[in-house]
Amino acid sequence: MANDESPYVYDLAGAPNHQVVMPKTVPLPSLKTYLEEQAAAVAADEAKWAKAQADFEAAKAKAEADGKDAPKPPVRAVPRPDTNDMKFPAPAPATDPDLLYLQSVLGAKVEEAFQQAGELTCQVDKSAILEILTLCRDDRALGYEMLADETATHYPAAKDFAFAVVYHLTSIRRCKRLRLRILVPEGFEPESAVAVYPTANWLEREIWDMLGIRFQNHPDMTRILCPEDWEGHPLRKEYPTLGLGQRDIDFREDRSGVLMRIAMEKAGNLGINIKPPKAE
Amino acid sequence: MFKNEEMEINMGPQHPSTHGVLRLKLKLDGEVVTQCRPVIGYLHRGVEKICENKTFFQGQVWTDRMDYTSAVANNLGWAEAVEKLFGVTVPRRAQYIRTMLTEFNRLASHLIWLATHALDIGAMTVFLYTFREREAILDLFEAFCGARLTTTAFRIGGLREDLPPGFEKMVRTFLARFPDCIEEYESLLTENRIWKKRTIGIGKLSAEDAIAMGVTGPVLRAAGVAYDIRKAFPYAAYAEMDFEIPTRTEADTYARYQVRLAEMRQSTRIIQQCLDGLPEGPVMAKLPKVLRSEVNEVYHPTECPKGELGYYLVGEKGSTNPYRFHVRAPGFINLQALPMMVKGSLVADVIATIGTLDVVLGEIDR
Numbered sequence: 001m002a003n004d005e006s007p008y009v010y011d012l013a014g015a016p017n018h019q020v021v022m023p024k025t026v027p028l029p030s031l032k033t034y035l036e037e038q039a040a041a042v043a044a045d046e047a048k049w050a051k052a053q054a055d056f057e058a059a060k061a062k063a064e065a066d067g068k069d070a071p072k073p074p075v076r077a078v079p080r081p082d083t084n085d086m087k088f089p090a091p092a093p094a095t096d097p098d099l100l101y102l103q104s105v106l107g108a109k110v111e112e113a114f115q116q117a118g119e120l121t122c123q124v125d126k127s128a129i130l131e132i133l134t135l136c137r138d139d140r141a142l143g144y145e146m147l148a149d150e151t152a153t154h155y156p157a158a159k160d161f162a163f164a165v166v167y168h169l170t171s172i173r174r175c176k177r178l179r180l181r182i183l184v185p186e187g188f189e190p191e192s193a194v195a196v197y198p199t200a201n202w203l204e205r206e207i208w209d210m211l212g213i214r215f216q217n218h219p220d221m222t223r224i225l226c227p228e229d230w231e232g233h234p235l236r237k238e239y240p241t242l243g244l245g246q247r248d249i250d251f252r253e254d255r256s257g258v259l260m261r262i263a264m265e266k267a268g269n270l271g272i273n274i275k276p277p278k279a280e
Numbered sequence: 281m282f283k284n285e286e287m288e289i290n291m292g293p294q295h296p297s298t299h300g301v302l303r304l305k306l307k308l309d310g311e312v313v314t315q316c317r318p319v320i321g322y323l324h325r326g327v328e329k330i331c332e333n334k335t336f337f338q339g340q341v342w343t344d345r346m347d348y349t350s351a352v353a354n355n356l357g358w359a360e361a362v363e364k365l366f367g368v369t370v371p372r373r374a375q376y377i378r379t380m381l382t383e384f385n386r387l388a389s390h391l392i393w394l395a396t397h398a399l400d401i402g403a404m405t406v407f408l409y410t411f412r413e414r415e416a417i418l419d420l421f422e423a424f425c426g427a428r429l430t431t432t433a434f435r436i437g438g439l440r441e442d443l444p445p446g447f448e449k450m451v452r453t454f455l456a457r458f459p460d461c462i463e464e465y466e467s468l469l470t471e472n473r474i475w476k477k478r479t480i481g482i483g484k485l486s487a488e489d490a491i492a493m494g495v496t497g498p499v500l501r502a503a504g505v506a507y508d509i510r511k512a513f514p515y516a517a518y519a520e521m522d523f524e525i526p527t528r529t530e531a532d533t534y535a536r537y538q539v540r541l542a543e544m545r546q547s548t549r550i551i552q553q554c555l556d557g558l559p560e561g562p563v564m565a566k567l568p569k570v571l572r573s574e575v576n577e578v579y580h581p582t583e584c585p586k587g588e589l590g591y592y593l594v595g596e597k598g599s600t601n602p603y604r605f606h607v608r609a610p611g612f613i614n615l616q617a618l619p620m621m622v623k624g625s626l627v628a629d630v631i632a633t634i635g636t637l638d639v640v641l642g643e644i645d646r
Contacts, residue, residue: 027575027596027603034575085437085565087367088574117364117578145491149579149590149608168579168590168608172491172505175512179579199494202616210328225321225645234329235604241333 020240026158028183029121031091031114049076089117096120098178101141106132111183119179126182129167130191136169136178137196144169144178147197150204152184152211154236162186163213167193184213192218210235286314293322297400297631300641302615304630311626316619320612323645331605336362336436336571339602344430346607347643349392351431352385352421353584354643359434360515361580361591365573365602366436374438374563375517380451380554381424381433382516383547387458388417389585389638390540390547394465397537397635401478406468413461416454423447437565451555458548462541469537479534483621483633486531493617497587497610499637502539503531509583520557521550533636572598579608586610586638609643 052074059071094100094113099120103110109132112123124132136144149168155161161183169178184190192215193200204215205224212233214221223230232239292303301322307315327346331339343358344351356378363370370378391410398406418428423444425433433439469475485495487503500507508525510518526542528535573595581590587610594604614637621637622630 023596023603025596027594027599029575029577029594084567085369086567087369089364089367089576116576117367119578121577146494148494148581148588149592149606151592151604151606151608153594153604166577166579166592168592170581172507172512177513177579177581179577197494198492199613199616202612223321225324227321234326235332239329241329 020238023155023157023237026155028155028158028164029091029116030112030123031093031116032112034091049074091116094120098142098176102132102136105135105139119177121179121181123181123183126184126188126190129180129182130193130196132180133167133169133193133196136180142171142178143173144171144176146170146172147193147199147203148177150193150200150207152207152213154211156237160185163211165190165207165213189214189216191216194218209233212236291627291630293319298634299396299639302634302639302641302644304618306627306630308627313622313625313627313630316622316630318615318618320615320641321645323641325646327646328605328607332602335600336573336602339605340434340436341430341432344432345642346609346646347584347586347589347611347640348429349640350385350389350585351429352381352433353389353582354589355432355434356382356516357580357582357584357589357591359436360582361578361593362436362571364578364580365576365593365595366571368437368565368567370438370565371562372517372559373442373561374434374565376554376558377439377443377563378434379517379521380551381421383550383554384417384420386547386585387544388414390544391417393540393585393635393638394537397632397638398469398475400631400635401475403469403472403475406465409461409464409468413458420447420450420454423450435564436571437567439563442563448555451551455548455552455555459545462544466541476534478628478632479537479636480530480532482533482625482629483636484532485617485621489620490531490617493620494613495587495617497584497614497638498536498539498543499587499614499617501525502528502535504529509581509588513581515580515582517554518550521553523550533632536636570600572600573602577604581608584610586640586643587614607643607646609646611637611639611641611644612646615639615644 056071056074063070091114094103094115096115099113099115099122102122103113106124109125109128110122111125114121136142146169147167148170150166152163152165154163163184165182165184167180169180182190190213192204194204195217201218201220202224204218205220205222207213208215208221209223209226210233222228226234287308289306289308290303291306292298293301298304303319303322305317305319306313327342331342334342340355340358343354347354391414395407395410421431421433422428424447425431485499485503487505490500490503491505496507504527506525506527511525523546526539526546528539575595575597577592577594579590579592581588588608589610590608592604592606592608593602596603618633618637621633625633
């Protein structure tokens with residue numbers, strides 16, 4: 001047993017299943033990052049080519065000086081033609097009237113607006129979210145009556161934020177969809193959307209349960225899927241997929257108690273809660 | 281002699297009319313419900329977390345197990361969400377076959393809803409009739425993909441196999457018979473006095489409330505809002521299909537029953553069109569063996585038999601599994617409106633209201 005006195009303490013470090021691979025990148029879809037990455041890739045390619053040419057010139061000069069045959073000139077690599085029925089939907093600048101309207105009305109509160117895969121994304125100031133949601137619902141030109149979905153993503157590798165909370169709005173009248181996004185650091189409590197969209201009640205409870213983001217002015221900020229006394233928030237990236245709350249139970253016949261002892265030992269290794277039977 | 285205090289009782293989680301393991305904390309004033317608080321999570325398996333640790337191909341298997349009465353519709357949502365994430369173009373024949381099977385699934389799901397809903401209210405006979413037709417639909421699924429309930433019917437990029445020989449004949453036999461079967465259910469229920477007494481005016485939810493609560497599917501359409509994602513945001517081959525969106529304005533349990541029956545008729549129309557206009561060609565797009573995503577996020581809504589089923593996926597560069605996967609389950613959102621619908625009604629009407637929402641706890645708890 002990891003801890004003889006209290007068998008109900010999980011030995012997280014000792015359990016082999018607790019090896020969690022933390023993400024190293026921040027896969028936050030963004031037009032700005034995409035363009036930067038593209039420019040960096042092109043620059044790297046150019047630098048590689050320039051270096052290959054310089055190397056060739058140097059080798060050629062050296063061969064001429066030594067009186068040997070000239071080396072082969074470098075060939076620039078051509079990307080292999082893609083024959084798959086697949087084309088990555090790259091992010092594009094905002095051209096949709098809704099995004100342009102939001103940019104013109106909100107000004108600096110819109111941090112980024114772009115389109116990707118036919119979907120509109122608008123990243124906004126996290127402290128103004130309630131005001132922006134109200135605008136999206138009540139403005140005649142927007143008229144997003146329904147909140148289809150609200151969820152969040154954990155980005156442990158990011159420096160100045162930890163979560164991205166996304167709101168998927170639907171306009172039934174205009175058959176349009178819009179994604180609002182806010183970036184939230186650890187411990188920040190965004191304003192609850194329940195006052196504008198009552199649907200958000202359970203969705204925000206789920207976010208609190210699964211990712212551990214609390215919302216201000218939420219009428220009932222309790223867990224919804226996990227029990228009230230559950231440890232941790234399962235959809236965070238540091239949460240293991242195996243091990244927590246897992247039990248190793250053997251139903252084979254065990255007359256001598258050997259299997260039970262093995263199970264107990266194993267349980268000790270895994271930090272699992274099986275109480276040893278009390279001697280009468 | 282008579283006590284006037286409020287009583288708090290638990291309905292479920294082991295109650296046959298709660299369609300799984302739903303628990304309701306009811307506050308009663310005599311026979312009248314004054315407060316209702318649903319408690320969910322008994323079936324929580326962490327599907328989202330599991331799918332984040334599986335590849336895009338493996339994830340689909342888990343979507344079967346969410347809403348197990350409409351596995352094919354769940355598969356379609358997943359396949360299309362991943363295709364949208366990668367920008368895959370699916371062959372037209374595959375789109376048609378997908379549409380046809382999804383509509384069969386809508387029939388199967390509505391049949392099981394009608395059976396259990398009528399059974400809850402006390403009409404036992406309907407159950408036996410609807411399961412006869414559901415059996416025929418499950419046979420079709422079995423002929424197509426080998427499985428009856430957890431189908432994993434589609435693949436990312438299309439279908440694994442084309443339709444088996446003789447499938448068309450099976451479908452035509454079914455379509456010739458099915459409209460009469462709907463007549464049969466209607467003859468059992470539509471003018472049934474007990475059925476009408478138990479459903480008319482029960483579990484009302486106005487259009488404004490339904491939109492505010494995010495309620496979708498037949499419940500919203502029975503309130504007079506003609507919102508169907510198959511028309512509003514067409515996917516698969518629905519843009520080419522000719523069908524109507526049945527709506528009612530009464531917004532009660534009886535209206536939802538009528539909407540769902542009308543939807544079944546429209547589904548048979550769509551299946552007929554898919555079969556008649558089935559294009560020739562391949563059923564699978566050309567894809568690399570390993571799908572490695574770029575940084576991208578999609579929210580793909582589909583019209584599941586229960587309402588709007590949305591899959592939210594975030595892709596990480598070079599990764600074979602989704603970075604984040606979230607399911608907007610129609611049942612989860614629709615169930616949220618239950619306290620509003622049952623407040624002030626009788627305990628027996630709570631059961632009718634749960635039935636009319638068509639909840640499946642597998643997708644609510646995920």
